[in-house]
Amino acid sequence: MQEETDLPKNFTYTDAGVNRAQRHESKKGLTALKETYRHIGFGGIMHLPYSNIFPVGESTYLDLQIEGVGTKVLVAELTGKYDTIGVDAVAMVVNDVIRSGAKPLALADNIHATASEPKLVNAWLKGIIEGSVQSECPVVNGETGDVAEIIKGIGNSGFDMVVSAVGKVEHPDIITGEGIKPDDAIIGLPSSGVHSNGITLVRKILFKQWGGKYDATDIPEGLSREVGLEVLEPTKIYVKSLLTLAREVKIKGAVHITGDAYTKFNNLTGYSNGIGFCFDNFKPQPIFGVIQRTAAELGYTITDEEMFRTFNMGWGFGIIVGKSEIDEAINTLQRDNVNPECIGRVTNKERVVEVQYQNKRLILT
Numbered sequence: 001m002q003e004e005t006d007l008p009k010n011f012t013y014t015d016a017g018v019n020r021a022q023r024h025e026s027k028k029g030l031t032a033l034k035e036t037y038r039h040i041g042f043g044g045i046m047h048l049p050y051s052n053i054f055p056v057g058e059s060t061y062l063d064l065q066i067e068g069v070g071t072k073v074l075v076a077e078l079t080g081k082y083d084t085i086g087v088d089a090v091a092m093v094v095n096d097v098i099r100s101g102a103k104p105l106a107l108a109d110n111i112h113a114t115a116s117e118p119k120l121v122n123a124w125l126k127g128i129i130e131g132s133v134q135s136e137c138p139v140v141n142g143e144t145g146d147v148a149e150i151i152k153g154i155g156n157s158g159f160d161m162v163v164s165a166v167g168k169v170e171h172p173d174i175i176t177g178e179g180i181k182p183d184d185a186i187i188g189l190p191s192s193g194v195h196s197n198g199i200t201l202v203r204k205i206l207f208k209q210w211g212g213k214y215d216a217t218d219i220p221e222g223l224s225r226e227v228g229l230e231v232l233e234p235t236k237i238y239v240k241s242l243l244t245l246a247r248e249v250k251i252k253g254a255v256h257i258t259g260d261a262y263t264k265f266n267n268l269t270g271y272s273n274g275i276g277f278c279f280d281n282f283k284p285q286p287i288f289g290v291i292q293r294t295a296a297e298l299g300y301t302i303t304d305e306e307m308f309r310t311f312n313m314g315w316g317f318g319i320i321v322g323k324s325e326i327d328e329a330i331n332t333l334q335r336d337n338v339n340p341e342c343i344g345r346v347t348n349k350e351r352v353v354e355v356q357y358q359n360k361r362l363i364l365t
Contacts (some may be wrong), residue, residue, distance in 0.1 A: 004127040011300035014311050016201040020260070020309075049056050049177040049253065049267040059171040063102040066164040067092035071163060071203060072232070077154040078237065079216045079228035086127020087134070088196045089163040091235035092258070094135040095317065098242045099254045102167030104135055106190040110141040113156065114151050114158040116144050125232070135239040137165065154209070160281055166223045173246065177271035180252045181348055185245040185326045186277065186345035187263075187333070190317030192358055193285050197258045198310040202231055205295050207304075222286040225328045230287050238317045245319065248332045253320035254329045257312040262353055263364050265318065269351050276352035279344035306364050308355050315343055 013020060039043050042055040053061040069088045076085045086109075109312045112339040113120070121144060132139050151158040163232050194202060203210045206220075207225055214220060216228030223230050230270045239318055240253060265277045288311060295302045307313060326342060333340035347354070 003123055011201075011205075011302050011308065012306050013201050018200050021208065026243070029148045034216040044175070044242055046102050048174070049095065049271055050264075051098050053102070053169065053174070056062060058174070058246075061100075061102070061169050061174065062169065063097050063100045063167040063169060065093050065096040065255055066162060067096060068160065068162040070199055072161055072196050072199045074154065074203065075199065075207075075216075075228060075231050077157050078207065079158075079226075079232060080233060082123035082157075083126040084130075084232055084234045085161060086124050086129070087131040087237075088127070088159045089138075089236035090131025090165075091133060091237045092136060093163045093165040094131075094167075094237060095235070095256045095258075095356045096237050097167035097334055098239055099175065099256055100167070100169055100247055101173045101251065101254070102169035103243055104165050104167045104239060106140045106157055107132060107135075107137050108164045109139060110164075110262050111142075111144045111159055112147050112151050113144065114146070114148050115146045116276075118158070120157060120159070124159070127172055128163070131163075131234075131237065134237040137239070153263070171219050173245075175251050175254050177253050177268045178299060180268060180272035180275055180320055180345050181322075182348040183323050183327075184320050184346040185323055185342050186279065186344040186346065187319045187321065187326070187340050188281070188315035189238055189241060189317040189333070189340055190236070190283075191285070191312045191314055191320070192255070193233040193287050194231060194234045195258070195262070195312055195316060199231070199313070201302075201310060202291060205298065205300070206231065207290055210277040213298060217251075220290050222290050226292055227290075236316050238338075241333055241336045242317070242319070244336055247327060249321055249325045249329050251319055251321060254311040255320075257316055257318055260353060261310055261312060262308050265353055266351055268320070274348060274350050276349035276354070277344060278347050278356065279350075280339055280356040281343040282313050282315070282355075282357055284311075288313055292356040304355075304357060304360060305364060306356070308362060309364055310334050318343070320346065
């Protein structure tokens, strides 16, 4: 770590190495891809709050997504545990597909590695298969490449894992983000911990390998197992829960709480005008407190605002329904054993994301 006199007052995701402002600026370049839309065979692309879907018939749309697990692969290497990271890869992509209301149809994986050693490959595939089972979505294609000159990693077991998925949704069932109104309810589905976001910050604070405090086998106060295993806890998969609920109530918005965390809800303001969001129910797992406390022990300050801009803080997926449908939605999800709770409401404060947490009022920007 830096000398105390050189430490920033606040430690952010940008300080850890992921520059949010630069990423957002870079994403503006994606508008150039619109030049390719003329090649769509049926009608036009439909723009949604978190993705684009495309027609393959008069009323049928496909949602094609691709996702990776980022630097969580480094934690897998550090611990020598490779059989769960595939669950994360599948979870990240199928949880994105369902935001449009689409049912995942098929998966394809891509693993680039220092070397495709059989034991490692079998462990990687074990996780991918488990993710496939949980999402009820087959793996129909994939590719493993040996690229030692590109992938270094820790020792000789470096790898990167990416999974793509395609889902199908009929026009009447598309979750458009439209028609959201003040006093609509935000229902949260619990996460299993940090999932696969903010891991660069987690690594820099928690693990000695990257300048943090602990060995992977240490058990910090507040945790019941090794910190490496706690961080590796796989991302939850919400496919069955979301699709079951969609058959029972009108879902106005669906948010996979990943990168940028609760600020992601503002994507919905482009589809429903004059709205903001207030969150007032949080039960974060102990790992989040360990991250903040350990940062302080190292001389850093990670503000509560930064935590809610970076991490899911206990809720991995958010679903917006009308006020009159809260009870039916909660009851439906409870039958699916996912322990849903109302975590907030839609407000009339345009583009304001407010978090009420531990007797504090936080405004996220």
